[in-house]
Amino acid sequence: MYYEYISKAMLENCMKVIVRRTKQSRNLSVGMYVNHGSKDENNKNNGISHFIEHMAFSHENMNPNAKKMVGNLLDSGALYEAFTGKEMTRCCITSQRKYLPDIIKTLSEIVKLHNLPDERIQHERAIILQEAETYFASSKVKTELAERALWGERSLGLFVIGNQDNISRFTKEEIESRFRQFYSPSNTMIVIQGDVDPDETIGQIAEAFDFWKSEAVSNPSPLLEVSPSVLGIGNANRVNLTATFVGPSFRSRKRHAMALLSDILGEGLKSRLFVELREKRELVYSVYSYALSYGLGGYMAIDFNCSKESLEESFKVVMNIIDDIQNNGVTDEEIERARASRITSTLQIPNDAVRHLNTTGRYALYNKDFFVDTEVFDLMSVTKEEVREIAREMCDQSNMALSALGTDSESLVTLL
Template sequence: MTRTPRTTARPTTAVGRAVAHPPIPSRPHARGVPAAFPSGGGNGAGTVRKTVLPGGLRVVTQSVPTVRSATFGIWVRVGSRDETPALNGATHYLEHLLFKGTKRRSALEISAEIDAVGGEMNAFTAKEFTCYYARVLDTDLPLAVDVVCDMLTGSLIRAEDVEAERGVVLEEIAMTEDDPGDCVHDLFAKTMLGDTPLGRPVLGTNETINALTRDRIARFYRRHYDPTHLVVAAAGNLDHDTVVRQVREAFERAGAPADADAEPVGPRTGSRRIRTAGRVDLLDRGTEQAHMVLGMPGLSRMDERRWALGVLSAALGGGMSSRLFQEIREKRGLAYSVYSYTSGFADCGLFGVYVGCRPNLVHDVLKICRDELDHVAEHGLGDEELRRAMGQLAGSTVLGMEDTGALMNHIGKGELCWGEQLSIDDMLAKISSVTPDDVRSVAREILGQRPSLSVIGPLSDKQSARLDEAVA
């Protein structure tokens, strides 16, 4: 949000978010009675427990008794894909406004109360969800619960705050546009998904932000910030029943709906397919480098083959020993930054290769990328490459779960996006079960497609005219 880069701004390399929080089979539980899921993984984390409160609010926690901190977050099932063209950017704008004051706290008091205990508080908006969170000492968890719940349920969204924050959001858009290595990923989404909710930028545009009014944002808030659309997640040195009680009291204090028959809204579903192929989008900018993403449709986050695609991406551009890094940077010295990544949504996905290089090297770099992708599509990975990629994916998965913030993200996103949880041990088992045939099959399907290309940089007319060759 305002205080840190968006999670969607620069996709993660190698593993990608498509495999960050996968599902396990659901287990039935009675309303108001916590369900328990073993966590596994040997990182000191305990059982994941879940309670559904009257009104449809879900609370999931994971106890980590070996630490002295806790992270508390609230996940909202709303992102930029829920916006109409006229509302583009409203989700992120609203995220800013919830920090501007409630009936009980001013904007200063919201931040000062967390600062006073040495905590950190933030939020982020993505295409399919929004998350607000605070990380504090375990003894200060009740304060974090109270402050974050107050923000989510009691925001005033005053007209003067909307006007004041408009300039901040416009500056964030300008900051993103000043970073071509960031902006090119938004361009790639537009190239692949077009003028659709998933293809439009999370931040919105200058035009849509300037057109948004207080009333439209407030209606958006009331429509989407219902308890049935929320998942409360907490991880750290905590007690599940205590967190549930504190959350219940906070929502009751705010007068949140408590309809005993209300059911939580389930994970997103759909059957969107990306059919874009051979499209080239060039944004002419006077930068020192040309920033490129070459890619094609990938897999949705619901697709079990995402594990094989994660291994494939790790082998292609997930580390210093990956094919693209070795061929483009180590052997030829053509670029400093090169990586591959996957982005998985509820009903579709993207696979991309990013490279930043001098403009006169664009065509050489693109040819190497195409040659490597075509070779792997036809022949798959060698045994050593496969072993190394699986090890890297497994290691990064575990190392990425070594703090309470990561665990909160894992259980919160798991509940919101899949309605289920997956232990670290189960994720490692999924990765180790990937076979050479699995990787060969997904490589043939994904990499065998005709790619599209997005470029930001100062290319000459002659260079620009040749870009079609890269996707032919």
């Protein structure tokens, strides 16, 4: 019999701890998740959460004790990773089980960020500016450009990497003040996954983090404004276009119907978009769709790459396919294929320790527990009628944003 269980605790300092005991696991994964990302920023400080991640979680920038402890873990074979997203900042360590006490003590040292050396700030500033140049010159920018077109220049519409002018001027005082404001126990969660004793582990964390206290700070709730627009950048012979439709947030059950609709449209060799646009008409080189839900909002995006001459025809084919689903629905074969693919992907999560850890952490930030069988049940519960209904609800031009690399905004407007 297969079953999952987790243990949860709220420490005296208001930090949440989640322990998922996986007895079959031979290694250990530990993540610190801070509820702070670009969703909490505005145009004046866009990029500061990413800058703080570099200062707090980069090995070279830590205080001497934390730097030594991280170095010892790396020497013992541990894997270390830090990441900033729209809704959170995380630091994850994967190692052998016997190093759990060392990992806990290391994380408790990492949060002691103060008296940042000016030379380290300047060094990291140069690194981040290079990262920004690389980022905006790569295909990674596509997703965030689509979100900018969907939500505008605030909250989820802001680029995680930040505004380059802001990156160039962030001061030591701004970084340290922001860290104190958002990096508090009440805004932080630790997730541990492996064959460990939950009570013993929670006790170790409580002891290691006893010094850390939450201040009475009332952070404003991030506001999400849906303002679909058209945003095109560049001028090239080929265009990468993304059509984005406002959809349900993570907390809505409709996100599962949106995910299946997305897969039916553009996931895999048998998807409608791939068969029609590439195989039958030879209009595009690549085409796919994806659904993404945040705590604040969600969307479905259709992305394709074609020659500039084929852009108008390709876009019309996309909208005709959507229109057909809205009018006639999807077939039994389509929904079952999409459902099976989603379930297979979900069942694979526990086989990837880091993915499993981060999925648990992400769900917990939304005050939800991640269990494989719950996700499978929700996917099995979606009907063809619900897929058709979500297509009707979402896929309307008044609910759509367009973004593109390779052509300007004026050219995109002519598609509408």
